[in-house]
Amino acid sequence: MAVTALALARVRNLFAVVMMSGxxxxxxxxxxxxxxxVDVAFTEAAVGAGIATVLGLATLAVTRSEAEKKVRAVAFGPLLLVIVTGAALIYGTLDMPDYGDPAAPIHGHVAPRYLxxxxxxxxxxxxxTSVLASYRGYDTLGETTVILTAACGVLMLLGRNRRQKRNAPTRDSAA
Amino acid sequence: MMLLPGLFNYWLVVVLMMIGFYVVIAQGNLVKKLFGLNIFQVAVFVFYISMGKIEDGTAPILVDGEPVYTNPLPSVLILTAIVVGIATLALGLALAVRIRNAFGTMEEDEIDAAEADPS
Known part of the structure; x- marks a missing residue:
């Protein structure tokens, strides 16, 4: 998995980036x-590997871009920042309970009650399912609202564009 | 899993997260930045799911008997987060398309140059 992510970071062809993401x-x-x-796995396979890839490919198709233009050397400022942040986070994990430990604090609070x-x-x-749809039903409703808002946003951003293409180059002078 | 130290999962998460972070801050192409953000997100998801796992546990679907169930609550949170994540990704890609239409490029430095010199 880390290998795929690294490949994604290195590859310059955007088509390959989208495929790597899938x-x-x-x-x-x-x-x-x-x-x-398992529920999360379903969603990730359908949404992450499916819809995200389709969206990425659609973007590439619309913009007809294939590769990044510049060959970038490794940027040392960001790299340093990343390494420092990573080291701090790893230092933070040293206090975490071991993976799979049944006595970890996360398992002690409300989870047994739901089970x-x-x-x-x-x-x-x-x-x-019961927590998602019943106990946290309002939250899931809010999530649906987020999707609706995002869909409206995408339609506004891209739909306006098409109309402007129809009635000529007024936009370029404004920009 | 026995051979690995107990915190190996979290370290993997940190590595993934930092790869995503690096892509976001160091790369110039907007589409690539968005997919870097996607990696960062997935790293957070893996972190949550790792915390919920109990050794020898099974998926939290109730059956007869007294099996150990893995914690269902991180799964619920991450289900919501995945869906919100795809919504932001869609919106970001739409913005990138608009930027490409306005400036003719999706490279950050070229956009900066075009803004500084509107000719």
Whole structure:
């Protein structure tokens, strides 16, 4: 997975970048299955590997761009910043509980309550579904609103563009 | 998994996150920046899902008996986050297309040059 991400960072052909992103998402989905998060894996495979790739390809098709124009040397300022941040984050993980530790604090709070009572309260055997759709129903509704807003935004950005192309070059002088 | 140290997952997450971060701040192409942001996001998702995993646990779908269930709450949060992430990605790509139409390029430095010198 890290290899795919590195390849994505190095490759200059944008088509390859989009394809790498698809492979990356699919690997991530496989990783989620290993970690028992099957619902997340479904979503990642459908949305991350599917829709994101389609969106990227559509963008490339519309803009007809193939490769980045400049060959960039490794930028040392950003690289240094990245290494320092990474080191700080790794220092932060040293206090984390081990992977898979059942005594980790995250498992102690409300999670057991959902596991114990959600089937009685909602009648849905899949706890992820019952929390998502029932206990956090308003949040999921808000999420749908976010999608609607994003769709409106995309339509406004790209739809206006088409109209302006129709009635001639007024825009270029304004810009 | 036994051979790896207990924090290996988190280190992998940090490495992925930093690759994404580097792409976002050091690369000039807007589409590539957006996909770098995508890597960063996925790193955060993997971090959450790793925290939820319990050794020998199974997926949180209730069955008879008393199996150990992996924590369902990170999954729920990340499901929402994935969907919001794709929405922002779509909006960002649309913005990139608009910028390309206005400036004729998606390279950041060329856009800067075009803005400084509007001819």
């Amino acid at each position: 492979i990356f998402s699919l690997t991530a989905a496989a990783l989620y299955v290993v970690q028992d998060a 114990a009572d959600s089937e009685k309260e909602t009648g849905v055997p899949n706890v992820v």
